[in-house]
Amino acid sequence: MAAQTCISISELHPNFCHPKVAGVVIGKSDVRSFPDRKNIGVDRYTFGFTIRDSPNFFINVTAWGNSGYINGLSSSFNIGDCVNIQNPLVASKDPEKADKFSPETPSLYRLMVMEAHSQVYVCAEMDTVDRMLPLIHLPVKDSRDFYSLGDIVANGQKLNGSVINILAAVRWIGELKQFTTSDGRKGQRLEVKLFDDSVPSFPLVCWDRETIQLIQTLIPKETVLFIADAKINFDSFRNGMTATVNSKTIITVNPDTREASLLFSYAKEVSETGGLDEDEKTEDVPVESITDVYTVSQLKQKAQDDQDVFFGITYSFISKLDLDSSVSKVIRTRCTRCKFLVTEEMQSCSNPLCQGRDQGFSSTTAFDLLVDFTDHTGTLHTCSLKSPVAEKTLGCTTEEFTRLTDDERTTMKWKFLLERCKIYVKILPSNTMRTKIRVVVLACSLADPGEVKQHMSALQQRL
Ligand SMILES: [Zn+2]
Known part of the structure; x- marks a missing residue:
């Protein structure tokens, strides 16, 4: 069995008997069941997946069988695994x-897998795996044929109902929502926010368990996706x-x-320097209500217990307040x-992806x-202490600040450093920060000593 060589997907033909195919799984659907028309009261189970063995060739595979076989087979591999398929039926596509x-494929055929005839197992031959794995990072459509999020937003309702390719970075992955449909089936939904250099936040909705599992492994702000046929x-x-x-x-x-690599660099740079934070301010509550x-x-x-955004005073x-380090560390353009x-x-703008770079440059x-x-x-x-909170706290504008002498900056720093302040904060639990918590300052001023005393004794009593 091991000696039998694999047939490449491009060479597959219905006349082959006992073909063996290998490929990396690039897509996979959830298991579904249908009533069997020949056996009343019995359900047939099925799921599909797509395998690829070269940059230009991939093919859909459908497995059919009883609940035990199909659920067992489906759970034996994931997207990204390399599988061998022994003796599938090669059938013509039925558009x-x-x-x-099923996903569009360049192959004229599709493969059928049935328990009595075929075998599917995770490939253990290292040289095959090494050859196949890089294929998982090649888009299944022309890599230049995609919409940016800005294109989608600009086209608006004209695109309603259409199927397009998208290249975008992952900004945020929502929580899994589970529900039961009116006919008693269990469902799930996951929302992802995408971004690129034209749009800071765009929703992508997933319903399939297999897709959700894939999405949940991704690292926000460090992952770029090519989404073919969304x-x-x-x-x-x-x-x-x-x-x-x-x-x-x-x-x-x-x-x-x-x-994608340009977008990746952009995503990393802009998120590391806090360029995405501003938009998160929109849901802030008025300081007086905290x-x-x-x-x-x-x-x-x-932050650790609730894993949710909250507001408070400390x-x-x-x-630490580096007002006297170089201006570029205090003020950013x-x-x-x-x-x-x-x-x-x-x-x-030095971002090669920035749209309309030739339309005149403006900065903030x-x-x-x-x-x-x-x-x-x-x-x-x-x-994080940013504009406009920083202006209010320090009592000067960015323009005034750049004109200060080094001594004046040091004086300003010591007005606050090691002083007790009343600080209104927004706390965001974070999986990407080393500290697991992101703090945004909403207001900050020198504290009234009487007020501090009152609150400190109240806090002490609570402890
Ligand atoms: Zn730009």
Whole structure:
């Protein structure tokens, strides 16, 4: 059996007997069941997957059988695994029926797998695996044939109902929502927010368990997706466009293409320098409505326990405030269009993906500080203090700040450093930060000593 060589997908033909095929799994559907027309009261089970063995060739495989066989087979491999298929039936494609709901493939055929005839197992031959694995990073469509999120938004309702390819980065992965349909079937839904240099947030909805499993392994802000054949719809509830993954969609994670690698660099740069943070401010509550007081360790504990955004006040000392380091560390200038960092001298955006670079350059200058807060219970590191909160706190504009002498900056720093402040914070649990918690300062001012005393004794009593 092991001696039998594999036939490449491009050479497959219905006349072959006992073919053996190998390929990397690039797509996979959930198991579904249908009533068997020949056996009343019995259900037949099926699922599909797509395998690829060369840059240009991939083929759909459908497995049929009873519940035990199909569920067992489906759980024996995942997207990204290399599989061998022994003795499948090679059938012509049927574009009106089965293949209507499967991904588009270049092959004229599809493979059928049945328990009595065929065998599917995860490939253990290392040289085959080494040869196949890189194929998982090649988009299944022309790598230049895609819509940017800006294209989708610009086309708007014209794209309603259409099927397109998308290249975008993952910004945020939502929580899995489980539900039961009116006819008693269990369902699930996962929403992902995509971004690129033209649109900061765009929804992608997944319903399939296999897709959701794949998505849940991705690292937000460090992953680029080529989504082949995503369905675009106008969502009247949100009054905007959404993309949906369906049974014809194939997602390529971190595609090995020039466009994807440019987008990857952009995503990493803009998220590491905090360029995506501004948009998260939109859901902020008015500072006056924040009343809960916490110590530093209570803030950390609550972030860990709840895994949800919350707001609070802490009376802490500013233990790090680098106002007298180079101005470029205090004030940052970004391209207005794509949020990429630019240096003051630059009169253009250096992000090669930035759209309309030739349409004239405009930039926004803002405070972008990282500060530490300390009280008797611990320290909150790298809290983000940005415009316009920073202007209010420091009492000067970015323009005024750039004109200060070194001595004046040092004086300004010591007005706050090691002083007890009343700090309004927004806390975001974070899986990408080393500290597991992201702190955004909403307001900060020197604290009234009487007020501090009152709150400290209240906190002590609570402990
Ligand atoms: Zn730009």
